[in-house]
Amino acid sequence: MANENASLLLWLADDALILGQRLSEWCGHAAVLEEDIALSNVALDLIGQARALLSLAGAEENAGRDEDQLAYFRSDREYHNLLLVELPNGDFGDTIARQFLFDQFSMLRYEALASQTENKEIAAIALKAIKEVRYHAAHSAKWIIRLGDGTDESKFRIQRSIDKMWEYTGEFFMDYGVAQAWADQGVLPPLQSFEQPWLESVSAILKEATLDIPEKQWMQKGGRTGHHTEHLSYMLAEMQVLPRTYPDAKW
Amino acid sequence: MVTNVIERIKKRMHSVMDPELPFLTVMELGMIRGISMEENTAVIELTPTYTGCPATDAITEDIQNAAEEIHADVSVRLVMSPAWTTDWINEETRSKMAEHGVAPPEGKSADKAFLLGDERIVPCPRCKTKRTKLVSPFGSTACKAHFTCLECLEPFDHFKCI
Numbered sequence: 001m002a003n004e005n006a007s008l009l010l011w012l013a014d015d016a017l018i019l020g021q022r023l024s025e026w027c028g029h030a031a032v033l034e035e036d037i038a039l040s041n042v043a044l045d046l047i048g049q050a051r052a053l054l055s056l057a058g059a060e061e062n063a064g065r066d067e068d069q070l071a072y073f074r075s076d077r078e079y080h081n082l083l084l085v086e087l088p089n090g091d092f093g094d095t096i097a098r099q100f101l102f103d104q105f106s107m108l109r110y111e112a113l114a115s116q117t118e119n120k121e122i123a124a125i126a127l128k129a130i131k132e133v134r135y136h137a138a139h140s141a142k143w144i145i146r147l148g149d150g151t152d153e154s155k156f157r158i159q160r161s162i163d164k165m166w167e168y169t170g171e172f173f174m175d176y177g178v179a180q181a182w183a184d185q186g187v188l189p190p191l192q193s194f195e196q197p198w199l200e201s202v203s204a205i206l207k208e209a210t211l212d213i214p215e216k217q218w219m220q221k222g223g224r225t226g227h228h229t230e231h232l233s234y235m236l237a238e239m240q241v242l243p244r245t246y247p248d249a250k251w
Numbered sequence: 252m253v254t255n256v257i258e259r260i261k262k263r264m265h266s267v268m269d270p271e272l273p274f275l276t277v278m279e280l281g282m283i284r285g286i287s288m289e290e291n292t293a294v295i296e297l298t299p300t301y302t303g304c305p306a307t308d309a310i311t312e313d314i315q316n317a318a319e320e321i322h323a324d325v326s327v328r329l330v331m332s333p334a335w336t337t338d339w340i341n342e343e344t345r346s347k348m349a350e351h352g353v354a355p356p357e358g359k360s361a362d363k364a365f366l367l368g369d370e371r372i373v374p375c376p377r378c379k380t381k382r383t384k385l386v387s388p389f390g391s392t393a394c395k396a397h398f399t400c401l402e403c404l405e406p407f408d409h410f411k412c413i
Binding site: 020034035037038041042044045046047048049051052120121123124125127128129131132135138139 | 299301302303304305331332333334335386387388389390391393397411413
């Protein structure tokens with residue numbers, strides 16, 4: 001039972017950590033200062049959530065691993081994040097499209113985790129995280145509307161980004177064996193049950209942005225079982241190089 | 252004796268400043284959730300304002316050092332629940348924020364106006380006008396948003412309501 005909780009925490013933590021690390025690449029590079037700060041702030045929130053989740057995952061698995069060991073000493077095959085969050089930043093449209101699609105899902109997932117009473121520690125982190133994620137979601141949705149209902153060029157590009165990212169959203173709702181165990185325990189409902197509410201909120205925002213909702217299509221999968229795109233390996237190499245070279249280095 | 256130590260630590264906490272808002276103490280920001288004795292250890296419960304606030308580590312260290320001036324055995328514990336909220340900042344502290352040029356959180360938590368897509372009306376902490384504009388919902392730190400005043404033209408930080 002403890003290990004099932006640990007794997008749920010790793011799914012959540014890895015989504016947050018990998019997206020946070022990706023977003024941090026924008027620091028010092030965004031087109032305008034305000035957005036540079038915004039993306040860095042979102043990255044910081046996500047990494048903060050990942051830290052809390054990884055610490056708890058380490059405690060639940062009870063194998064003596066702390067947050068740093070889980071972040072820095074696992075290989076790509078041991079990461080369980082969604083493929084979507086490891087994709088390269090691309091242009092600003094790609095980053096915002098990825099953020100928007102993920103935020104809308106993350107909000108639903110944290111709301112469910114915050115309202116359950118089976119695991120109080122997970123609920124406590126979710127209650128904290130939900131406040132931050134709602135803020136992120138409001139921000140990314142505003143950009144979708146601004147770009148979609150903007151100029152011909154911004155509309156063309158944000159639509160292209162949404163279309164490009166869409167095939168990675170199916171993985172949000174794929175239930176693997178372990179997800180069934182969370183549902184049985186009453187910690188998290190089957191992921192499939194989030195698909196309809198997610199599609200509704202995403203569609204409403206895309207509609208307001210005068211954008212097209214992509215058609216039902218074949219969906220990518222693999223992140224949850226450790227089968228990642230090559231992009232994750234490069235990112236981990238950069239993220240992990242220091243602690244792997246000097247394992248006991250102190251700041 | 253035990254109450255005495257707790258009281259003295261509590262008093263000391265009233266002079267531990269937040270590194271990002273150096274005119275406010277950790278007590279005024281509502282970050283200290285409890286001080287108690289467990290055996291011979293003074294346990295201070297600290298709640299972070301944001302999970303990713305980079306100042307949390309520095310604050311933890313400052314609290315640890317300050318409390319150690321009073322009692323040798325101190326443990327600072329991070330508590331997540333209940334989640335920190337700007338509701339824990341009282342009126343007096345809010346006025347102090349405004350005096351230092353940071354627009355305080357307005358009213359009760361859950362920034363519903365922003366979440367629903369409406370712009371919040373945040374008065375300028377300098378000239379008090381309500382003619383201000385949100386520049387970016389994300390400011391110099393995780394807890395602040397960036398505004399500008401349309402009357403006196405000064406940019407200012409607004410402490411987000413969460």
